[in-house]
Amino acid sequence: VRSETVALVRVAERNIGLVKRALDIGADGVAIPWIETAEQLREVVAFAHYPPQGMRGIGAERATAWGQCIAEHVREANANVLVVPMIESVRGGENIREIVSVEGVELFLIGPADYSSSAGFAGQWEGPGIADQLRKVKDAIVAAGKYCGGIATSDANLAERQAQGFRVL
Numbered sequence: 001v002r003s004e005t006v007a008l009v010r011v012a013e014r015n016i017g018l019v020k021r022a023l024d025i026g027a028d029g030v031a032i033p034w035i036e037t038a039e040q041l042r043e044v045v046a047f048a049h050y051p052p053q054g055m056r057g058i059g060a061e062r063a064t065a066w067g068q069c070i071a072e073h074v075r076e077a078n079a080n081v082l083v084v085p086m087i088e089s090v091r092g093g094e095n096i097r098e099i100v101s102v103e104g105v106e107l108f109l110i111g112p113a114d115y116s117s118s119a120g121f122a123g124q125w126e127g128p129g130i131a132d133q134l135r136k137v138k139d140a141i142v143a144a145g146k147y148c149g150g151i152a153t154s155d156a157n158l159a160e161r162q163a164q165g166f167r168v169l
Helices: 016-024 038-048 072-080 091-095 111-119 130-143 154-165
Strands: 009-010 031-034 082-087 107-110 147-149
Touching: 016 038, 016 147, 031 038, 038 082, 091 111, 091 130, 091 147, 107 130, 111 130, 130 147
Parallel strands: 009 031, 031 082, 082 107, 107 147
Antiparallel strands: none
């Protein structure tokens, strides 16, 4: 786990251009919304890594000190880039065991508002069965040895989420 500050950019959608751009301007990682399958996540991991592990293009931009340290940057970036999938749907929750098996991902975020909406209970994070589903998703992530983050709505809710095992709030 890193102890220094990192810049994480939440891109608007699963898109190679958005991922590459965020990383090329110097972000340490990207948060990707609405991941529902392991295949989608493998694709995003490839977007964020340079060849041969991925398909990120090497440009002479900020991330490479305007082309002055390409070899060093490629090694460091491939080893340290953060790809943070956001689980925001029932389908993503149903596929979580396959999703957490994707290599190169250590942190997942749960989006309870969209998740509850996809279950037919818009904005009801504690709605019928939703809180249990979200905890099961978190439990599967933690059981895979990964970190899980979420949203807290108050100081009391923050303490509750920490006690439940959420590590990024």
